[in-house]
Amino acid sequence: MELLPGSQAELGMWIAVSIVLYALVTNLAWRTRTEWTGWPGRAMARLVRWRYAPWMGEILRLLYYVGLPYTVIVFRRVGQPAYMGIPPLEGNALTIGEAILQLLGLAHPDEAWQILWPALGLTAGALALTALLCWWYTRSLRALPPVTVPITNAGPISWWIAFREAAYLQMHWAFYRSGTILLAENFYSGTALSLVLICLEWALNPAWRTDLRQPSRAEARLSRLGLALITALLFYYTRNLWLGILVHWVLHLTYARLLRICRQTHPGQTVPSSPTAP
Numbered sequence: 001m002e003l004l005p006g007s008q009a010e011l012g013m014w015i016a017v018s019i020v021l022y023a024l025v026t027n028l029a030w031r032t033r034t035e036w037t038g039w040p041g042r043a044m045a046r047l048v049r050w051r052y053a054p055w056m057g058e059i060l061r062l063l064y065y066v067g068l069p070y071t072v073i074v075f076r077r078v079g080q081p082a083y084m085g086i087p088p089l090e091g092n093a094l095t096i097g098e099a100i101l102q103l104l105g106l107a108h109p110d111e112a113w114q115i116l117w118p119a120l121g122l123t124a125g126a127l128a129l130t131a132l133l134c135w136w137y138t139r140s141l142r143a144l145p146p147v148t149v150p151i152t153n154a155g156p157i158s159w160w161i162a163f164r165e166a167a168y169l170q171m172h173w174a175f176y177r178s179g180t181i182l183l184a185e186n187f188y189s190g191t192a193l194s195l196v197l198i199c200l201e202w203a204l205n206p207a208w209r210t211d212l213r214q215p216s217r218a219e220a221r222l223s224r225l226g227l228a229l230i231t232a233l234l235f236y237y238t239r240n241l242w243l244g245i246l247v248h249w250v251l252h253l254t255y256a257r258l259l260r261i262c263r264q265t266h267p268g269q270t271v272p273s274s275p276t277a278p
Helices: 007-032 038-049 053-075 096-103 109-142 159-184 187-203 206-212 215-238 241-264
Strands: 150-152 269-271
Touching: 007 053, 007 159, 007 187, 007 206, 053 159, 109 215, 109 241, 159 187, 159 215, 159 241, 187 206, 187 215, 206 215, 215 241
Parallel strands: 150 269
Antiparallel strands: none
16 A cells, blocks of 8 residues: 555554553542542543443544554555555455465465464464463462452453454554554564553553552553564564454453463452453
8 A cells, every 4th residue: 555645644643542541441430439529520520420321432443443543544545554464365256264364374384484483483382371371370378368359340341342352452553553653664673562552551540540549450451562572573473463453352351361370279368359441
């Protein structure tokens, strides 16, 4: 896809807008958890109690995580879909299976193995590391008295919700990565710079800053950081967004399941879970 003049500056502007929107929404959400006097507090309280607020929230999240990158990269032709890991479809009248194989980069057997080996290797290594960390976590809990072990009250996660969140986050991170790759004109440097942008965005979220200071809640934030690192490395080797979504989804479900099993092995003092940040 041919780039329009001034694409670097415009893409940088849209990424800055995305970060500002994230900071604004997360800080407003944080204020609703505390006493907010005056008409802003009353207005936010009424908005939160509105019967359609959950639906409206999900629509806005879809527009932010998927709609914004798609509009900027595809409609406005700012940036390159390939820098987000979206390969072009080749041929006409493709079947669903052929389209899926092309999107995953598996349509050509010779090229498929160049993508599958890094994906399988990184996934296997991440799963092994996850199991090792959960085993270490269980041993740490057994060394503490039951009443001193804070356990976040989290139920089983739905596979659909896990897939949705994986798609949202990977699309969002790929949007930032496309801008840094375009700026650096190098996949390695651009991928590394995108992690800096992601961490900067998280640093602007007061819920992140608070949770990282509380051991009972820090693991959820640190696990997301781990997913960002693993999928960034996966993208560098495969240049494929869709594989990143699948690997993110599998690792998220596996980690959540193993962590629940580990927590059930040692009774502790339950603490409320931290609300999901945008």
